[in-house]
Amino acid sequence: xxxxxxxxxxxxxxxxxxxxxxxxxxxxxxxxxxxxxxxxxxxxxxxxxxxxxxxxxxxxxxxxxxxxxxxxxxxxxxxxxxxxxxxxxxxxxxxxxxxxxxxxxxxxxxxxxxxxxxxxxxxxxxxxxxxxxxxxxxxxxxxxxxxxxxxxxxxxxxxxxxxxxxxxxxxxxxxxxxxxxxxxxxxxxxxxxxxxxxxxxxxxxxxxxxxxxxxxxxxxxxxxxx
Amino acid sequence: xxxxxxxxxxxxxxxxxxxxxxxxxxxxxxxxxxxxxxxxxxxxxxxxxxxxxxxxxxxxxxxxxxxxxxxxxxxxxxxxxxxxxx
Numbered sequence: 001x002x003x004x005x006x007x008x009x010x011x012x013x014x015x016x017x018x019x020x021x022x023x024x025x026x027x028x029x030x031x032x033x034x035x036x037x038x039x040x041x042x043x044x045x046x047x048x049x050x051x052x053x054x055x056x057x058x059x060x061x062x063x064x065x066x067x068x069x070x071x072x073x074x075x076x077x078x079x080x081x082x083x084x085x086x087x088x089x090x091x092x093x094x095x096x097x098x099x100x101x102x103x104x105x106x107x108x109x110x111x112x113x114x115x116x117x118x119x120x121x122x123x124x125x126x127x128x129x130x131x132x133x134x135x136x137x138x139x140x141x142x143x144x145x146x147x148x149x150x151x152x153x154x155x156x157x158x159x160x161x162x163x164x165x166x167x168x169x170x171x172x173x174x175x176x177x178x179x180x181x182x183x184x185x186x187x188x189x190x191x192x193x194x195x196x197x198x199x200x201x202x203x204x205x206x207x208x209x210x211x212x213x214x215x216x217x218x219x220x221x222x223x224x225x226x
Numbered sequence: 227x228x229x230x231x232x233x234x235x236x237x238x239x240x241x242x243x244x245x246x247x248x249x250x251x252x253x254x255x256x257x258x259x260x261x262x263x264x265x266x267x268x269x270x271x272x273x274x275x276x277x278x279x280x281x282x283x284x285x286x287x288x289x290x291x292x293x294x295x296x297x298x299x300x301x302x303x304x305x306x307x308x309x310x311x312x
Contacts, residue, residue, distance in 0.1 A: 047245075058264070061245040119279045122271035123242075 012198040013168055014211035018179075018222055019076040021049075021069060021190040027225070028076045029209035042186045046072065057140065064104040064127035065188070067136045070095060070181040073192035074137045080209075081194050083141070083175065092145035092173035093134045094164050095192075099184040100130045100151055133181060145173040155180050155189075157219035164195055164214070180223065191223045230302045238298065241276050242269050254298040262297075270295060277301075283308045 020027040026034035026049060034049050046068050050060060055075060063071060083091060104127045111121045126132065131149035138147065146167055152159055164176045179192040195214045212218050235249045244263065256262040259270070273295050277283045283305065285291060294304045 058244075058246065061243045062268075119275050121275065123268050126268055 013165060013195050013214040014198050015193045015214050015218065015222070016196045016211045017077045017081045017209055018191065018193040019073040020222060020225065021073050021188070023188070026076070029080065033076065042183070042188060059136075062123060063136060064101075064107075064124070064132075066097075066101060066103065066130065066181060066183045067127060067133040069183055069188055069190050070133035070192065071136050071140065073179070073181065073190045074141065074177055077177065077192055077194050078141055083194070086174050088142050088144040090145055090174040091141075091143045092164075092167055092176040092178075093137055093143060093147040094150065094160065094167070094176055094178040095130075095134055095148075095181050096150035096152055096156065096160055097130065097180060097182040098151070098153055098155075099182060101128050101132070103184050104128050137177065143177070145176075155182075155220075155223055157216035157223075160219060161214060161216050168195070168197060189223070191219070193219075193222070227302060227306065230305065231298055234298050234302055234305070237276060237280060238263075238273070241272055252298060254302070256297060258295055258297055273301075277305070281305050281309050 017029055019029075019033075023045070024036050024039045025032060034052060036045055036048060039045060042065055046065070049072060050068075053072070053075070055072075060068065060071065104124060108121065108124045108128050111124060112118055130151070131147070134147045134149055137143065148163065150156075150159060150163065160178055160180070164178050167173050168176060175194065175196045177192060177194055180190060181192065182189045193214075196211075198211070212222075231254050232249060235252045235254070238244070238252075238258075239247055239249070242263075242265065247263065252263065258273075259265050265273075270291060274285055274291065277285065277294075285294065294300060
């Protein structure tokens with residue numbers, strides 16, 4: 001049996017929307033959505049973006065940084081997408097990163113380091129797994145399809161492509177929110193995409209964004225675009 | 227009591243990351259869960275930690291939580307009755 005990593009896929013899948021969040025700026029479907037000239041820190045940056053988008057979701061403030069990143073990127077992709085044509089179990093989520101939930105793990109560790117000041121925080125503890133960001137996205141958008149969180153040392157477009165292709169080719173999902181959500185110590189990088197089967201693409205959606213082939217090459221281009 | 231209620235409101239806002247809520251927005255007699263501030267089960271655990279960390283009060287029987295955390299006012303009354311450390 002051919003390993004998944006080298007498998008060739010026959011069906012035609014496309015990126016029909018994406019959101020790139022890096023320090024200072026946010027790009028959605030090739031359009032600059034937000035720019036912060038004087039980047040102070042992640043907390044300030046992400047709160048400014050949340051306010052600008054006029055999102056009313058109080059639970060956002062309770063999330064850890066990784067979840068805030070993934071949640072906002074997904075929100076920006078999905079608000080201009082026509083995902084309502086899919087059943088809730090036809091949409092999957094596959095995210096990946098390098099640092100897992102290490103940033104929040106450290107925050108939690110700091111609440112239990114000192115045995116004379118030992119107050120483990122329940123609200124921090126619940127975010128000490130990387131796939132919690134997927135849970136937050138699924139709750140907000142009522143997504144019940146297959147999901148996975150993959151860890152790789154650096155961004156691995158081939159791994160993401162192959163995993164999502166396998167899910168979609170086997171019809172386990174009809175569309176998939178996928179990408180890279182990395183956060184550690186105020187450094188972050190996020191690319192979240194909506195991938196759909198080419199025959200399912202609604203030409204009226206995504207504010208005129210032209211779908212691009214879902215390939216490793218295109219993922220690398222999107223992540224490293226300026 | 228008024229002073230403790232205001233202090234508690236500030237602590238709850240900070241501890242539970244209630245970003246868009248100010249001290250004046252919280253009715254001390256309004257239910258904290260279900261309606262009012264719309265807190266959840268993780269918030270309940272966080273309030274238990276708050277009582278222990280800031281007031282040295284350990285809740286031994288979880289069943290008491292429902293009464294203690296009904297509102298800011300009931301929390302303040304419980305603290306007044308049980309406080310060990312300021």
